[in-house]
Amino acid sequence: MAGRGPYAKGLARRAEILSAALDVVAENGYSRSYVNDIAERVGLTHTGLMHYFASREELYEEVIRARDVSDRTAYTTGARGVEGYFAVIEHNRHVPGLVQLYAEFSADAAHPGHPSHAFFVERYAYLREALARDVELAQADGAMGATADPTEVAELLIATADGLQVQWLHDHRIDMAGRLRALWRALCLASHVRDAAREDARKGAGDD
Amino acid sequence: MAGRGPYAKGLARRAEILSAALDVVAENGYSRSYVNDIAERVGLTHTGLMHYFASREELYEEVIRARDVSDRTAYTTGARGVEGYFAVIEHNRHVPGLVQLYAEFSADAAHPGHPSHAFFVERYAYLREALARDVELAQADGAMGATADPTEVAELLIATADGLQVQWLHDHRIDMAGRLRALWRALCLASHVRDAAREDARKGAGDD
């Protein structure tokens, strides 16, 4: 039975802290979210909280990591393909703290030498490959044309999703998922046109 | 004759400070760029620098503002349309400090209550409208189909450019402008397909 002893209690506490961190970020932004404020919110002192995380950056890394795991199980299971990714982006509108954290933290960590730089580099690589495979699935069932490069499409989707989230932070009227799906449809359409053009060229060459 | 008196000297100093700020951001990232370091770099003390700018945020706002002005005169003059925007993004690869600053600062300022929040909101609005007009020009000369919504295309271009810049910060091998132009071509292609579809529908309706 899970829930026995201090181990389970520690895990629950960690989860509580991660959730509180998102609340604080939603209220103050990442750069003005202080460990102290988070600790207060869960009824701990600064030091008490530091028992669970070695540093501020590690704490926020954990927030992203935990979200990635839960998003993955909730939205990308089964054969949903790219739609799973769109669903995550759509859901993010209910988690402003996460969007704010991600935007600031990932930009901050873009700098080499940042303690979380490697984490984000790996995360991008993972996400890119996962999405590229989803694009391949879409190509297999004909939604996306064969001429499209899966990795390029994946990078474009990620870039656009990231940018849309920053725009959404500035103006919540923006429909992030809607825009992203529109991009996807346009890319599908364009790839089919290119497939047809290539087919024509092949036939033309065959006539020689 | 420009260059007379303390006025011109002050302007030169300001420009020097803005340039030094970009260097420091390139080296340390925005969140770890301190007024003191910038002052040192231009041979001033912290206090000496604060004579020119009221606060840290104002200084960085000025950096972006100054860049916007120079980019505008250098790349978007004449009838270059969206290509002017792509050229700016392409050039940004030579200004890593600017890209880093923009990514971090704009994400930071996404939070309402940030001293530069209004600045970025207005900047987005301006950029969106300027690009939407460029899209309309492209529609006028046939590059972009009539079915495309200029504002939607503009928002998509901005979002993608922003996201690509963050990705580029993490991995300089990414060809920001190349990817953005590929997106543009796909959007053009897709809009033409939709134009044709709409035309077909119109003719079909006419047959009734």
Next chain:
DNA sequence: GTCTATAAAAGGATAGAC
């Protein structure tokens, strides 16, 4: 216009008790 000095605040991290 620039400096010295200093405020003022804080924000992250650690040692050691309970």
Next chain:
DNA sequence: GTCTATCCTTTTATAGAC
């Protein structure tokens, strides 16, 4: 597992002299 106390370091900002 959590707290008290404290440290260390930084960063921004201001007052006032030169």
